[in-house]
Amino acid sequence: MANRIKLLNTLENITSIPTLPIVIERITLLLQNPKTSAEEVGKVITTDQALASKVLRLVNSAFYGFPGKISTITHAIVILGFSTIKSVVLTASFFDVFHKRESDATTFDLEQFWLHSIACGAAAQAIAKFLGSNDKEEYFIAGLLHDLGKLILCQYLPNEFNLALSNAQIKKCLFFESEKELFDVTHQDIGAFLVRRWNLPEHLQNTVLFHHDPNPSSKHFLMTAAVHCADIFVRALDIGNGGDTKIPEMSEYVWNSFGFESASLTGLLDAIRDEIAKATVFLHIT
Ligand SMILES: [Fe+2]
Numbered sequence: 001m002a003n004r005i006k007l008l009n010t011l012e013n014i015t016s017i018p019t020l021p022i023v024i025e026r027i028t029l030l031l032q033n034p035k036t037s038a039e040e041v042g043k044v045i046t047t048d049q050a051l052a053s054k055v056l057r058l059v060n061s062a063f064y065g066f067p068g069k070i071s072t073i074t075h076a077i078v079i080l081g082f083s084t085i086k087s088v089v090l091t092a093s094f095f096d097v098f099h100k101r102e103s104d105a106t107t108f109d110l111e112q113f114w115l116h117s118i119a120c121g122a123a124a125q126a127i128a129k130f131l132g133s134n135d136k137e138e139y140f141i142a143g144l145l146h147d148l149g150k151l152i153l154c155q156y157l158p159n160e161f162n163l164a165l166s167n168a169q170i171k172k173c174l175f176f177e178s179e180k181e182l183f184d185v186t187h188q189d190i191g192a193f194l195v196r197r198w199n200l201p202e203h204l205q206n207t208v209l210f211h212h213d214p215n216p217s218s219k220h221f222l223m224t225a226a227v228h229c230a231d232i233f234v235r236a237l238d239i240g241n242g243g244d245t246k247i248p249e250m251s252e253y254v255w256n257s258f259g260f261e262s263a264s265l266t267g268l269l270d271a272i273r274d275e276i277a278k279a280t281v282f283l284h285i286t
């Protein structure tokens with residue numbers, strides 16, 4: 001308990017933890033008004049030129065299905081729609097604030113971590129399609145952010161991070177079990193804390209908080225369960241690594257409720273591989 005309070009206090013007081021650009025909040029506000037036009041949203045995005053050029057590069061990648069065909073932000077909004085654009089801006093901003101930060105204080109392989117995060121976003125998106133959901137962009141973001149807490153630990157609390165990593169190796173347990181034992185705080189708690197601080201929606205807080213243990217009675221169960229599966233599938237496919245040497249166990253409840261037992265998984269795993277291949281474009285945005 002004492003460790004938990006100490007770690008959470010330390011975290012509260014780290015003022016250098018990045019904020020998301022103001023553009024995200026302005027877009028979220030604009031999109032709450034059904035009368036908002038593509039031009040208005042386009043204008044807000046182009047106030048940040050660096051972000052706007054990243055958004056253009058992303059929307060022209062194979063991931064969004066219109067490679068090389070979109071020349072302006074307004075055009076992108078008209079073709080892809082508001083929710084896709086919001087997700088592209090959020091993704092680009094997330095990379096902006098974290099991707100280039102190096103940490104010399106740990107041997108953690110950040111390249112593998114980013115690949116794990118992107119692959120998990122892409123896999124969650126493929127699972128959303130498998131489930132017939134229309135919210136695939138939100139699933140992508142949820143998957144992308146699920147291990148955000150590890151990034152904070154690694155970049156801002158490297159001593160605690162290294163301790164949790166080596167304890168997991170010694171005890172041959174999962175990283176979150178090691179965190180729980182040492183600090184009574186996990187990367188799920190830390191990630192959800194940041195998602196809350198960034199004023200991102202409740203379903204993202206929940207997926208980050210419960211991705212290792214989806215709660216069937218939660219109203220965000222489907223998305224959390226999809227991220228839970230995505231996390232395990234990408235590890236099983238050996239794509240990237242979020243810091244665990246073991247593969248987390250799949251919740252039996254999730255497995256049964258998604259009907260994996262009766263469905264052929266081959267098609268889903270192929271779709272996941274395809275989405276991941278397209279999503280690697282995110283690794284190259286600078
Ligand atoms: Fe995790």
Ligand SMILES: [Fe+2]
Pocket residue numbers: 116120146147231242
């Ligand atoms: Fe993960």
